[in-house]
Amino acid sequence: MANQMGKRYVCSECEATVLVTKAGDGELSCHGAAMEIAQAKPLPSSD
Amino acid sequence: MNIAMILEMAADALGDRVAFGTRAEGLSYEELRTAARAVADRVEGTGAERLALMEPNGPIVPATLFGAAWAGVSYAPLNYRLPEASLEQLVARIEPAIVAAPNWVDIKDGSDRAFPDSPERPAVLLFTSGTSAEPKVAVLEHDQLLAYVFNTLEFASAGDDEAAIVVVPPFHVAGVAAVLSNTYVGRRIVPVPGVRFSAEDWLITARDEGITHAMLVPTMLGKIVEAMEADASLRVPTLRALSYGGSRMPAPILERALHLFPEVDFVNAYGLTETSSTVAILGPDDHRLALYSDEPLFKARLSSVGQPLPGIEIRIVDEVGASVGPDIPGEIQIRGDQVGGKYVGTDSKTDTDGWLHTGDRGWLDVEGYLFCEGRADDTIIRGGENIAPAEVEDALLQHDAISVAAVVGLDDERYGERIAAMISLRAGVEEIDVDHVREWVRERLGSLKTPELVVVTDEVPQTATGKILRRQVKADLGG
Numbered sequence: 001m002a003n004q005m006g007k008r009y010v011c012s013e014c015e016a017t018v019l020v021t022k023a024g025d026g027e028l029s030c031h032g033a034a035m036e037i038a039q040a041k042p043l044p045s046s047d
Numbered sequence: 048m049n050i051a052m053i054l055e056m057a058a059d060a061l062g063d064r065v066a067f068g069t070r071a072e073g074l075s076y077e078e079l080r081t082a083a084r085a086v087a088d089r090v091e092g093t094g095a096e097r098l099a100l101m102e103p104n105g106p107i108v109p110a111t112l113f114g115a116a117w118a119g120v121s122y123a124p125l126n127y128r129l130p131e132a133s134l135e136q137l138v139a140r141i142e143p144a145i146v147a148a149p150n151w152v153d154i155k156d157g158s159d160r161a162f163p164d165s166p167e168r169p170a171v172l173l174f175t176s177g178t179s180a181e182p183k184v185a186v187l188e189h190d191q192l193l194a195y196v197f198n199t200l201e202f203a204s205a206g207d208d209e210a211a212i213v214v215v216p217p218f219h220v221a222g223v224a225a226v227l228s229n230t231y232v233g234r235r236i237v238p239v240p241g242v243r244f245s246a247e248d249w250l251i252t253a254r255d256e257g258i259t260h261a262m263l264v265p266t267m268l269g270k271i272v273e274a275m276e277a278d279a280s281l282r283v284p285t286l287r288a289l290s291y292g293g294s295r296m297p298a299p300i301l302e303r304a305l306h307l308f309p310e311v312d313f314v315n316a317y318g319l320t321e322t323s324s325t326v327a328i329l330g331p332d333d334h335r336l337a338l339y340s341d342e343p344l345f346k347a348r349l350s351s352v353g354q355p356l357p358g359i360e361i362r363i364v365d366e367v368g369a370s371v372g373p374d375i376p377g378e379i380q381i382r383g384d385q386v387g388g389k390y391v392g393t394d395s396k397t398d399t400d401g402w403l404h405t406g407d408r409g410w411l412d413v414e415g416y417l418f419c420e421g422r423a424d425d426t427i428i429r430g431g432e433n434i435a436p437a438e439v440e441d442a443l444l445q446h447d448a449i450s451v452a453a454v455v456g457l458d459d460e461r462y463g464e465r466i467a468a469m470i471s472l473r474a475g476v477e478e479i480d481v482d483h484v485r486e487w488v489r490e491r492l493g494s495l496k497t498p499e500l501v502v503v504t505d506e507v508p509q510t511a512t513g514k515i516l517r518r519q520v521k522a523d524l525g526g
Contacts, residue, residue: 005060006202019197021056043199043356045211045232046290046316046325047224047262 003028009035050170050189051116051162053196053231054080054109060203060233067106067236069256070210074106076230078154079113082106085156086114086147096168097144100124100217101134104238108217109226111147112171116189119166124218125174127242128511140184140391141172171223172391173320184391185320187223194384195224195323196231198358205234211260212237212253214244214267216511221293221316224324225262234260246274250281257285262316264293266513269300269450273474275307292316292325293512295421295437297444298349305338317352317419321396321403323385327361327417329353344412350441351416359383361417362402363410376410378423408435425517427456429464434496436517442491443468446484448476451507453515454498457526467524468498471507479503500524 003009005023010016011030018028018035028035057066058080065073074082090098098115100123102108108124115122123141125134138144171187211229213236215221229236237256239249244267253261263271268291275281289304289311296315305313312331318324329351337349355361362370363377371377380402388397397403408426409419420426420435427434436454443452450473456464472479481501489497502524508516 006056021052022059041357042201042204044290044312044314044328044330045228045260045288046199046292046314046328047221047228 004037008038010038011035048189048193049116049119049162049164049166050192050227051083051113052193053227054083054113055162056202057230057233064207064233065235066230067109067238069237070235073235073237074154076233079106079109079230081154081156081158082110082152083113083117084158084160085153086110086151087117087160087162088156088158089147089151090114090118090120090145093145095120095143095145097121097123097141097172099138099141099144099146101127101146102149103127103216103242104213104240105149106152107147107149108222108238109230109236110152112217112223112226114147114151116166116170117160117162119163119168121168121172122170122223123172124216124222126216126218126511137174137182173218173220173223175320183393185387186389186391187220187320187323187387191323191385191387192223192227194358195325195356196227198385199325199356200228200231202231203233205229205232207233208257209233209259210235210237210256211262212239212249212256212258213262214239214249215262215264215293219293219512220318220320220324221262221512229260244270246270247281250274250283253283253286254281258283259285259287260290261286261288262290262292264513265291265296265300266294266451266509268296268304272300272303272307273450276303286311288312288314288331290314290316290328292318292352294514295419295440296350297441299445301349302338305334315352317417319381319403319405319407321386321388321405322381322383323387325356326359326381326383326385327353327355329416333416344414347412347418348416351412351418353417354415355417358385361411361415364404373411373413376408376420379405379407379409379417379419381405425455427454427464427466429456429459429466429495430462432495434466439466439468439488439492439496439498442488442496443470443484445491446487448472448479449484450474451509453507453517453520455517455521455524455526457500457521457524465500466496466498467500467502467526469502469504469507469520469524471504 013031
């Protein structure tokens, strides 16, 4: 599965977070497992 | 990292979407990246370490902000309203510097230059407004600005119909944050034509450009409320979100605005230059609860600046530096990755544990909502009693005839300080009896907090973003 531009991926083992700044075909992994997309809590716009 | 990454990502993912300007003639994200690279080419080889800007608005603003980042130099927006001699002094404080010109915006430049991944120089230098002292040069690092963007926003989350109208000047931290945030989420930025703020121009531009998001300082919202009340044709049906901040919002203006924009989400944003913009927000649901609830805790929140953003800690500290509990006032201190506090040439306001000593006075309620009373230095001490100017100003602004109010302490032999007020009147009001004004305050706050002196003026001295220039008010009143 390709990684998605602008999404944050988190390792469930060590909580390392990666922000994807260029889309690509690779898969992000950490501690031997695929990293998962972090769901950000939406905030109201302030600027 | 480098804040140029924000534009790089937007140009890669959203290329053709309009980034800045009108729907018909605006620049796309791809064109804005080209313009930023062209600005960086102009800086290259000049030996400059700072790129200054003296323009009020236009595509040169985002092109210079990102262009400086592309070149690895610091972006230094200056107050274009200052006289030339003052501007020259500011430039002298940030040398070696060059000044960007509007004709630098070039969207046909073929350069494909890359930006440095880890620039040595800070991203942004901002002159603080200097309401109570000489302006200082605050330093904002790339990582601090990016912490604010990454912790609070989702990349490309705006729909392609969204547009934000921006009236805060580029030299204010909110003007910097507006460019970074809206570029990251993919929301078109629309500047308002003209150098001086006009409520009619704002309302007409917002309506014609289908504006969905707006940010205002309280004095601007006050003028918009008055214009809408006077002319029912001035409406912005597409508006969804309205945030405000920069100085205290008078409760009567906010309540009138909430009734004029019943469908709009209101957000109060609190932040400082030194904290890379917003650190706390009072959200739309808090506003509705405050407006329609009878519960005193919720009602009071209309004057709160809300709860901390993700990644931000806020505490209240007493005179000896100890953290205090709910409802007890003291100095507001802030910690987090977006917090700076460094200045060029003077000491940092951030301590070794990372807490920024803001100099603002306030308290937290039982659920952690922050209330800000204003600068601790502005507190008036009359006969041993502490009086927050904001409380007296709010009482004055409850009066229908008063549009701006500034309250200061003047030296007094007997009481240490006495209270003085400078007010200006709403459009259409010719004159007011000052004894009636004093009586109005006395009925609400008692005689201790009633100004001894009330002076009516055409224009109360304010900064471009509506902060009262207290030094000047004091001087004008003979203090």
